[in-house]
Amino acid sequence: QSALTQPASVSGSPGQSITISCTGTxxxxxxxxxxxxxxxxxxxxxxxxxxxxxxxxxxVSNRFSGSKSGNTASLTISGLQAxxxxxxxxxxxxxxxxxxxxxxxxxxxxxx
Amino acid sequence: QMQLVQSGAEVKKPGASVKVSCKASGYTFIDYYMxxxxxxxxxxxxxxxxxNPNTGGTNYAQKFQGRVTMTRDxxxxxxxxxxxxxxxxxxxxxxxxxxxxxxxxxxxxxxxLVTVSS
Numbered sequence: 018q019s020a021l022t023q024p025a026s027v028s029g030s031p032g033q034s035i036t037i038s039c040t041g042t043x044x045x046x047x048x049x050x051x052x053x054x055x056x057x058x059x060x061x062x063x064x065x066x067x068x069x070x071x072x073x074x075x076x077v078s079n080r081f082s083g084s085k086s087g088n089t090a091s092l093t094i095s096g097l098q099a100x101x102x103x104x105x106x107x108x109x110x111x112x113x114x115x116x117x118x119x120x121x122x123x124x125x126x127x128x129x
Numbered sequence: 130q131m132q133l134v135q136s137g138a139e140v141k142k143p144g145a146s147v148k149v150s151c152k153a154s155g156y157t158f159i160d161y162y163m164x165x166x167x168x169x170x171x172x173x174x175x176x177x178x179x180x181n182p183n184t185g186g187t188n189y190a191q192k193f194q195g196r197v198t199m200t201r202d203x204x205x206x207x208x209x210x211x212x213x214x215x216x217x218x219x220x221x222x223x224x225x226x227x228x229x230x231x232x233x234x235x236x237x238x239x240x241x242l243v244t245v246s247s
Contacts, residue, residue: 020173053233055174062224062240063174068233106174110232114191118164118176118232 021046021107021121028127034095037124039107040088045119047088051110054083054092057123058103066105067092094126102128131155133225133238140244141215148211149241151225158206159183164234165199165210167221177223180208215245 022040029035039046039054046052052070055063065074067083070090080095090109094101107121136150151163165177178189180199187199193212201208212219223241226234 051231051233055234062237063226063234064237065228065233065235068229068235069231074235108174108176108232108234115178115188117178117188117190120166120174120176123173 019113019119021109021119023105023107023121023124025122026125026127028129029094029097030129031097031099033097034093035097035126036094037092037105037107037126039090039092039109039121041090041109041111041119042088042113044113045109045111046085046090046107048112049110050085052083052085052090053108054081055106055108056101056103057106063106097128099128102126131227131236133227133236135223135225135238135241138242138244140246142247143215143217143245145215145245146211146213147215147243148209149223149225149243151208151210151238153206153208153227156227158201159203161227162230163199163201163208164226164228165197166224166226166234166237168224168240169218169221172221175221177210182208212243215243217245219243220245 054067057063071083111119134152159182162179164179198211226237228234
């Protein structure tokens with residue numbers, strides 16, 4: 018299974034909005050509404066931020082939102098805050114090779 | 130609340146095996162699949178597979194078939210993941226994670242560092 022494609026890094030200033038893309042194929046992102054996004058801070062386990070493309074778990078700020086168009090999913094963070102600086106990973110259900118899960122390579126978000 | 134607590138760090142020699150445990154609490158263990166994900170130093174996340182705690186059925190990523198074995202003990206609500214024939218590139222933090230039927234993961238265990246070195 019090839020990893021989903023994410024930009025290696027994005028940056029933004031406090032208060033701004035940023036978007037992280039996650040590109041796959043029709044066997045994963047494009048074929049199912051099973052895209053999730055995770056935030057990972059150094060030395061910590063990933064934290065679920067978005068599931069099923071656009072749903073936010075209880076306790077996650079409404080500054081985080083998700084969407085999908087074709088084979089590309091996106092995570093948007095509005096009103097950037099210093100605490101948002103972290104690595105972000107997308108994942109999707111996949112039917113290529115193994116029926117399972119594939120992750121993106123990760124995006125480092127820097128808050129300037 | 131749902132919680133997963135993993136076993137501690139391990140150091141193994143190439144060719145050996147390692148077995149990581151994941152103790153679940155705060156929910157009905159057999160109701161949610163348990164997934165395993167690893168992260169090599171400075172690298173991204175990689176999915177290894179899942180086990181259905183109710184039936185013991187498993188599904189492994191193609192890359193790990195034949196080298197990874199997932200099991201569980203429902204009497205102590207614990208899942209296990211064993212990697213055999215370890216190589217240096219198996220050095221990673223191994224996470225267990227559970228979650229919804231649509232392949233999202235929450236919560237995650239704290240991670241178990243496995244170091245493979247001669």
